[in-house]
Amino acid sequence: MKVLKFGGSSVASSENINKVINIVKESSYKNNIAVVVSALGGITDLLLEAGKLACNGDENYIKSLKTIEDRHLQVVRELIPVNNQSGVLGQIKKMLNKLENTLEGVFLINELSNKTSDKIVSFGELFSSYIIAEAMKNNSLDAELKNSQELIVTNENFSNAAVLFEKTSKNIADFFKQNSHKIVVLPGFVAKTENGEVSTLGRGGSDYTAAIIAAATNASILEIWTDVSGMYTANPNFVSEAFPIKNISYQEAMELSHFGAKVLYPPTIQPVLKKEIPICIKNTFDAKAEGTLITKVSSNTNPIKGISHIENMALITLEGSGMIGIPGISKRLFEALSLEKISVSLITQASSEHSICFAISNNDAEKAKTAIDTEFSYEIEQHKIEPLIVEKNNAIIALVGDNMKSHQGISGKMFSTLGKNNVNIRAIAQGASEKNISAVIAHKDIKKALNTLHSEFFENQTKQLNLFVVGVGNVGGKLLDQIKQQQTYLLKNLRLQVRVIALTNSKKMVFNEDGIDLDNWKPQLEKGEKLNMDLFHEKVTDLNYRNSIFVDNTANENVSKLYADYLKESVAVVTCNKIACSSNYTNYLNLKQLAREYNAPFLFETNVGAGLPIIDTLKNLIASGDKVSKIQAVLSGSLNFVFNNFNEENSFYNVVEQAGIQGYTEPDPRIDLSGVDVMRKILILARESGTRLELDDIKNDSFLPKASLDAVTVPEFLETLKTETAHFNNIYQKAAANNCRLKFVAEFDNGTAKVGLKEIASDHPFYNLDGSDNIVLFFTERYPVQPLIIKGAGAGADVTASGLFADIIRIGNN
Template identity: 85%
Template sequence: MKVLKFGGSSVASSENIHKVISIVKESSYKNKVAVVVSALGGVTDLLLEAGSLACESNNVYINKFKEIESRHINVIRELIPVSNQSSVLGEVKKVLNKLENTLEGVFLINELSNKTSDKIVSFGELLSSFIIAKAMKYNGLDSTLKNSQELIVTNETFSNASVKFSKTNAAIEKYFNQNKHTIVVLPGFVAKTEKGEVATLGRGGSDYTAAIIAAALNASILEIWTDVSGMYTSNPKFVKQAFPIKNISYQEAMELSHFGAKVLYPPTIQPVLEKEIPICIKNTFDAKADGTLITKVSSNTNPIKGISHIENMTLITLEGSGMIGIPGFSKRLFESLAHHQINVALITQASSEHSICIAISNQDAEKAKKAIDTTFSYEIEQRKVEPLTVEKDNAIIALVGDNMKSHQGISGKMFSTLGKNNVNIRAIAQGASEKNISAVIAHKDIKKALNTLHSEFFENQTKQLNLFIVGVGNVGGKLLAQIKQQQQYLLDNLKLQVRVIALTNSKKMLFNEDGIELENWKILLDKGEPLDMDLFHEKVTKLNYRNSIFVDNTANEKVSSLYASYLKESVAVVTCNKIACSSNYTNYLNLKRLSREYNAPFLFETNVGAGLPIIDTLKNLVASGDKVTKIQAVLSGSLNFVFNNFNKKNSFYEIVKEAGIQGYTEPDPRIDLSGIDVMRKILILARESGTKLELSDIENNSFLPEISLKSASVDDFLATLKTEANHFNKIQQNAANNKCRLKYVAEFDDGKAKVGLQEISSNHPFYNLDGSDNIVLFFTERYSQQPLIIKGAGAGADVTASGLFADIIRIGNN
């Protein structure tokens, strides 16, 4: 004998019921089969709504009834041959008339007891089982219908009745011993009391019905058919990488079911557990899939079987010095909750006995607070106990596995993994059996926590990086091209899955929670929504992805002002925008502090030298205990390009224009040529070496004439480069006469910094610096005679993008 149970989604439509009939037909080829069915998908909710509306004297209950009536009549017309429809419709309409009369009675007396509610919701299973049994018969199956109310006997706790197993088992055995049909269809969820009154088995009651029948008949297997292919390693709605668990133990299944795995109702397991009858969770819509087999002992070698969660939880804390050493506090607390039928999902108590913390459903929070406040009113008044702490909007996550107790370090790995991803743990509970490790976290962190833990315990240690990129001009466009080119390499060799979740240009922004297709990002961005940086931040925060990285490719001050808000949300910041790190010293220190406090990397290697490892080298020198005494550098690739190519053959204006076309200068070349850009860079290096310095402290010896410095716009500025050509020609000619080359040099020495154009002789390290290259000389206590030199390409979209990409990868590797 096999017992098959089909849930509401499996019987939601005629199309789905045809799938059920095919499955039953195949299962009954060599076996007798009991088929337990739920109400048509969504009908139970409609029945509850109709009852509630009727109780409120709201005529809308009639519309709900008509919707229920229409659902069943349409299914009959689609399932049953036309020649047989009239008899089936006649019987169904008789049942619907009883339902209508019951609802009308509730409407007239404005009362809906649990007993009446049970009667109303029972109609769902009674109707579906009748229709499905008839459909099977008319499809050539040897089927019959048996009302479960004639088999399952309960007490009178309506809406959640307890089964009287001796009478129930006897009735089931007697009926099936006499039954001659291959297939018996039974309504789930419904039962009757010893007095013959309608009762229901509570939430998940159809599963329970199937388990009761399977246990009473010593069935070979109980199959629970639903809309997913088994119990998953985590909720696939939150964790896309989750996969079905092939084999799991009864205890593990009960733990996962209790913690939110909706495919199985926990009490279901108990009757079959005692008989060691296997349970198989199968998918009605993918019948060939293996599903999940639940047995006494699982065969999977992974000590963790699943990660589950319960949403919408409230954390309540009772604490006070008057609790220490006084017996009975726990007893009084839990008695007060039990008296008000409040279920406790998690309990934790400090060994000092100073506090007891419990987690309950949000909907019970107010009721629980009143009950506990009443119970401990005297202690609160005497200040022996503090006023109750109630914290809503939490969730419980749980690692589940029978073999966790024989593997060291699992709890440590769980908590360190959450900590690294800035998921704050509010409470922890672990039983001595070590089958379950539970933690209370903020509700907003559910998705991040589940994905983080799933990656740690079930995936091949692949780390997912989620990028939110602002600015897709020269640098941003090159960065996207590099990411696209290297995505597979990073996945294969570094186990890094890099996803671009959001993009912006100056007008539009684009979000895709699953990652933007980089092949056609330009087309997609053009169709995006209007740019709103506050809304952009709100969306990033709401997504709350693990390993989120905000990438700023702009030179925009407003964008740089948002860094603190991202770091506070534990979102890493990678930027080539120098404004933040060269802003006032207090802001610079605050960003560094926030990075440490919220474990969110703040990387800005490309602020100085584009892709050159200048800042990283400086950090390593300082971290290793070395002290910087002096810095000399050519830090402007654009200015180096300009003065390396400025000669008698080329005008100064033409070279500056060419530098812009090549992407060496900022969009506003005044930032480069005025020396502001170089000032910011030497300021950042000075600060990173440990010196408190402001931009205003740096001496700027500008080579530009006064009219250029005072120009009101970029066009005006470029025009002055033509009108003041003699000024620039004279500078170039003087250097040539002295057999020197012009270099724009930044210096930091003895706590002071300056920048300016210098004539460099042939014996200096800067003399042969060609193209747009940068060079930095670090003089330190260890490198006192011969400086540490870093030299290479220091400007251009490609190298700047590669520097940003390197910072992103650095975050992924940490």
């Protein structure tokens, strides 16, 4: 015989019930079938609500009752042919009258005991089992209804009654021996006491009912039909990459179900475990899916079978010097909790016996504090024990697997993986059997923790990077093009999955939690909401994705001021915006410190030399013990482009205009032509060399005339480039007469820095620097005479974007 149990989602509507009937029909060809059903989806909650409203004297319980009535009558009319409906509708209405009378009694006396509550909620399964049995008969199935209350006997612990197995097993065995029908439909969850009072087996008790029947009849298999295709490696609502576990042991299934895997009610396994009856978790809505088979021994080779969690937990700590070496403290503590019927999910104790830490439901926290503070009131008054510490809004996350004990390093791998993603661990518990490794974390970190661990233990080490991109102009647009072009390559060769979660321009922002389609990001952004950088930060923080990267493609000072906020949330920052690293030295150091403290990379390679590896090379020199004595550099691709193209035939104004069109200068060309941009770059290199320097410490020998320096607006400034033509021509002619070329040079020498336009002779490395190229000469202890030279394209949207992209990939490979 087979036992099939169908949950509330499987019988939530007539359409779903027809799926159930087809599954039962298919199974009954070769087997006798016991079909255990839950209440229609949502009905148990409605019944509880009706009881609570009636108890509170609220006449709205009648509306809840009407909703319950309408749901069931509608299902009958949709399932049963019109000619056969009257008898079924009549029976349902008789049952509804009994329910109404019970609720009316609660309303009149304003009292709702557990005993009466059991009677009310039992109607859900009684309704559904009757309707489903009648529907099967009308589909020509040899089906019969049997009320589980006539078979399952419990004690009088109403709302969560304990089964009296000896009597129950005999009742079930005797009934099925005499049964002549191919299919027997039974309500789950419900039972009766020895005195005939209605009792229930607790929420999820329909699974338990099915297991009790399977054990008593020595069934060949127990099938739990639900709305997912088995027990998953993690909750698929949190982890998109989670997948069904093909085979799992009873012990592993119990651990997972205890720690939040809701497809299986934890007590379900106990009745079938002794008789080694396999359990199969199947999907009503995908009947051909393999599902999960639960047996005595798992055949899966992975020592980790699943990652599970419990939400909304409170971490409770009892501590004090008066606990050390005193027998009976633990007994008194947990006895106080037991008397309040508070379930403890995790316990850990310091070896010094100075503290005991445990986790319970948030809902029980205040009750626990009152009970324990009362129990230890004398010790608290004597300052031997501190008042109970209660910390809410936590969660428990657990790795589960029978074979973890035979694999070294799993605990270390788990905790290091969480640590790298800045998931703080508050408490740890691991039994000697090593079937479960549990940790308490902040509730807000659940999704990040689950995805991080799932990636580490179950996925092909593909690392997902989640980008939040600010600025989609020249550089930002090129970056998105490069990411789109390289997505397949990165996934295949570097095992990096790069997703752009959010985009902004100067007016709009758009978020897509599953990743923005880079084929049509522009229309998506146009339809986005109004840009609000505070709200943008709030959304990034709320999503709390692992490997989050804030990418700043702007030259905006206000955006640069947000870096610290992101780093504190363990969000990496990649930027081509030079303002932060060239701001006051204290802020620069603070950002570097935050990056270390929160394990959030802060990368700004493109601050100097666009895509050239200038900063990275400098960092490697310093890290390897070398010391920089002098730096000489042409660091402005914009200015190099300008002075390489400026001559007697091409006016200074025309060259600057051309540089702007080609994207070599900032929108405000004064930033480039004034030398401020180069000052920022040499400042960053000096700081990365280990020198404390401020922007005001750098000498700037400007080549601009006073009229240009005094210009208030960009148009006014550009106009001076025309009116001061003689000034610029004179600079050019003087250099040409000396057979020199003009280069805007940055120098750092023994702690001091300066920038300015210089005439470069033909024998100097800078002389043949063409186009918009940059060049840097590092003179160090290892390179005292012949400097280390880095040379190449130092401006332009493409190379800047590629530098940003390289920093993003660097984070992914870390």
